[in-house]
Amino acid sequence: MTKLANLLLAIVILAALSTAAIAAGDTLAEIKRKGVLVAGVKDSLPPFGYIDEQTRRIVGYDVDFARAIADKLGVKLELKPVSSASRIPQLMERHIDIIVATTSNTPQRQQQIDFSYAYFFTVQKFLVKKGTVKSLADLEGKKIGTAKGSDSEQNASEALPSATILSFDDYPQAFLALQQGKIFAVTTDEAILAGIRQKAPNKEKFEIPDFQISDEAYGIAMRKGDSALRDFVNKTLLEMEASGQAKEIFEKWFGPQSATPMSRAFSITADK
């Protein structure tokens, strides 16, 4: 009987201790203890995070950064697909440790979560049927699609107050609505639009006109107060920049040979 009581006591104490560790917010120690880093990534958003047709695994620019951090920590990487709307609640609920899912660093989000240094820079543009849009004025009063929970939605309704913003569950559905003429444009970050357009079977029918409504800097997001983890991620990002690994990942997904060629007009620095 005493044995059983002791065992129960031990369990209670252990549970209390582990809750205490969680409450203290030391996710870094927790990750090392578990030996797994759980990263929330997109799974239908090439080239940031999507399912590779051959291997059936999630790959992409974001995934490579998550993997580099896991490697640096010496732990296994576990990927959990998230959507724009679900990623921050999932982080808060501790279902994931970090978000590496095209998350723009915004002052509003900073009140809820912490961001690493920016690891990708882009601008918000529009994807439209060829020849229908020359300037922002052409989009006034139109139906424009985007994804729920993205800041693209908020930027668009500020830039185009007269437009109707329709938010879909994720970008592929918004693009389907565009293809079917149900909406006039899809708006989000240029790099994402380029990836969507690239996957389309009739891509020559669509274009991204050359005007933008905002600048976006993607950061890796963590729970507020996880400073040990944030410092570690920041340190890793700077090391990746210094070693050329960050540039290599960029070239892999956005280089001249890639499906969505772009030039790397940024570097990862400690001031952004």
Add this chain to the structure above:
Amino acid sequence: MFHYQFDWGIVTSGKYFEWLLSGLYTTVQLSAVSIVLAFLLGLIIAMMRMSRVLPVRWFAYGYLEFFRNTPLLVQMFFWYFGSYKLLPEAVNDVLAQTNFEFTAAVIALTIYTSAFIAEDIRSGVRSIPKEQMEAARSSGFSYIRAMQYVVLPQAIRITIPPLINQFLNLTKNSSLAMTIGVAELTYQARQVESYTFRGYEAFTAATLVYLALSLFITGLVNLYNKMVLMRMRGE
């Protein structure tokens, strides 16, 4: 356990309150239109299901089984995205100018729910002794008139409790319309969450509104039962 400061102010006044209110308005519109249409369609399908004309009965049977046994979300996507391939281009262009998101949601909710309603009405009708129909027919009523004046008034009353269920289900199912971009209550609650990160407040408010709406519908149908149907039967 909660390191969370509740801020109920954001959902009880100001911009976000207005969003939720407009979401409620859309939900009420969506549910009201779909409830009326689903009831009428359900009635027709139930009659067809009981018809003595074999192909009509078979059609109704196929309709029932098909729409009852496929997920509403899939039907929602079908009417919004899938209908594109079936319709001529000119029709699609016209639809794109309208609020087609709303229309597609109404079609999906109506058809899906009508299948359940038809089965409820049918079991209501079957509970009325068949001698009543025979008596009405031999008094010179046509089949339709006999249904209208003799069988249905009694059957509908028996059907009211399951009908309330279907109406409540429809009202709550209307939240699936958010997936095709209809800005109803759940959509707006999620919108408030992504602008403010105040998910608890936004969804608590939405939950309470759904609860109030459901209780209101229950009350309304019960009232109709008391005021109209019971008087019709002379109780």
